[in-house]
Amino acid sequence: MIIFDGVTITYADAVAPTLRDVDLHVDEGELCLVVGGTGAGKSTLLGAINGLVPRFTGGRLGGRVAVDGMETGRQPPREFAALVGVVGQDPLAGFVTDTVEEELAYGMEQLAVPADVMRKRVEETLDLLGIAELRRRPLRTLSGGQQQRVAIGAVLTSHPRVLVLDEPTSALDPTAAEDVLAAITRLVHDLGVTVVVAEHRMERVVQYADRLIHLPGDGTVRHGPPAEILAESVIAPPVVELGRLAGWSPLPLSVRDARRRAGPLRARLANLAPADRGTDRPSPRPADEPGEPALQGRRITVRYGDVVAVRGVDLNLRRGEVTALMGRNGSGKSSLLWALQGSGPRHGGSVTVAGVDPSTVPARRARRLVGLVPQSASDLLYLDTVAAECDQADGESAVPGGTCRALLDRITPGIAGDRHPRDLSEGQRLALVLAIQLTAAPDVVLLDEPTRGLDYRAKRRFTAIVRELAAEGRAVVLATHDVELVAVAADRVVVMAEGEIVADGPTAQVVVASPAFAPQVAKILSPQPWLTVGEIADALGEAGSRTGVGVQHGVGP
Missing domain, CATH: 3.40.50.300 (P-loop containing nucleotide triphosphate hydrolases)
Known part of the structure; x- marks a missing residue:
């Protein structure tokens, strides 16, 4: 569905290419998670899928990018409007109408979708994303998270075959993020939509991904099964960091997988307590010593x-x-x-x-x-x-x-x-x-x-x-x-x-x-009161120093 063939993208006055010699094939109905450090080139990779990069951003494109057989170098971005739906990092910047309902319909109007079909799709999308009560609200009065859901909905109404999402859950509360991701995975599994999503909050998305695309920041791209890439990646969600600490293989990608393997770890932690909350966690202020x-x-x-x-x-x-x-x-x-x-x-x-x-x-x-x-x-x-x-x-x-x-x-x-x-x-x-x-x-x-x-x-x-x-x-x-x-x-x-x-x-x-609102570690080790991997490592290290057994010996199978 998506082909990057020897793609190199270099911006004007840049000392090095943002993307260099990228070879990537994404199949139909695949959900790919793009990860990397801030400024590593994730938005550039996403923008190249429909030709916005470099046609609107400037720079030079070497190699070939094709979507469903159409090459971005030979077709203008407008030719990809019905094929590729894009939601950027700033939803408000992409709005062109005044109210939620109008925004959901706008893209379909440009594609000449019949009025009766438009009405049906708007209703379906309002229900799918849980925003029916917002239908007549002015867009400028919505919270950031509500705007983000409307932006996603405005793209979904056009029924694109490829969905490109840049930080789609960054402004959503945990429950709303789960609802949006459930809707996206439903499109992947039931309709065969190909989804490419960049997200810094990997803990929310990685368990749903078929493939992880990692940009280390040097212009290259590594991709493969999530557990395989995360085994060596310096960027990893807490559930993976806990798996590394525990010596679990393969690494768990979800709270459910980790809980199934966490019995020995919980047993080791049973008699320990995060009294100082660890080195990566502030000590709680005593209730009887409030600050001024x-x-x-x-x-x-x-x-x-x-x-x-x-x-x-x-x-x-x-x-x-x-x-x-x-x-x-x-x-x-x-x-x-x-x-x-x-x-x-x-x-x-x-x-x-x-x-x-x-x-x-x-x-x-x-x-x-x-x-x-x-x-x-x-x-x-x-x-x-x-x-x-x-x-x-x-x-x-x-x-x-x-x-x-x-x-x-x-x-x-x-x-x-x-x-x-x-x-x-x-x-x-x-x-x-x-x-x-x-x-x-x-x-x-x-x-x-x-x-x-x-x-x-x-x-x-x-x-x-x-x-x-x-x-x-x-x-x-x-x-x-x-x-x-x-x-x-x-x-x-x-x-x-x-x-x-x-x-x-x-x-x-x-x-x-x-x-x-519980973090991943708290969910995995509940009912024990642990919040972060760092405080667990500290507690096990202290216990190991007292018993002569260090953390490196593992805390689970």
């Missing part, structure tokens, strides 16, 4: 017309504490963050930081009180080069030159200073905005889906920075659906539903008790 409040919110209310997004929420953010804000898409997380920061609407209640309300002070002072990185991080980028953005951040924050650049290199190293921010990948743009906001080092740092587009290594670097901010006495909030990030980074979890806080407590207490 950095922000106090009282009875916060946010409305959009008749829709109440936040309902009288009380929230204290303590210095030295990382708080994860979780909840399904549309639960009010982003609205609450904007209300706390001061730029967003607030129709009731009060927010106090250092004795003042951030919404009542000049922007320069407000930035030092509360910093916010929104979901659409690229909205904050307006200069021509990465270097100019970094220099501007240093100047506005009155910090030594190079501070912002140093932060950027810690999160995602290797981004050239002369590159235009709009030419960066989604993950690289997010890293740049994170560095800009963190340069001001505000007392309260609010991050809305901060790891969208970041690979596992970048997330580890990001987590280290977040922990340093907390250690310096700042309050940090991560509004996220990334349960693995929460397991590693957060001291506290606050869960929202329908604009209200429904749970608030220590991370282990809240996420282990939740089937939706």
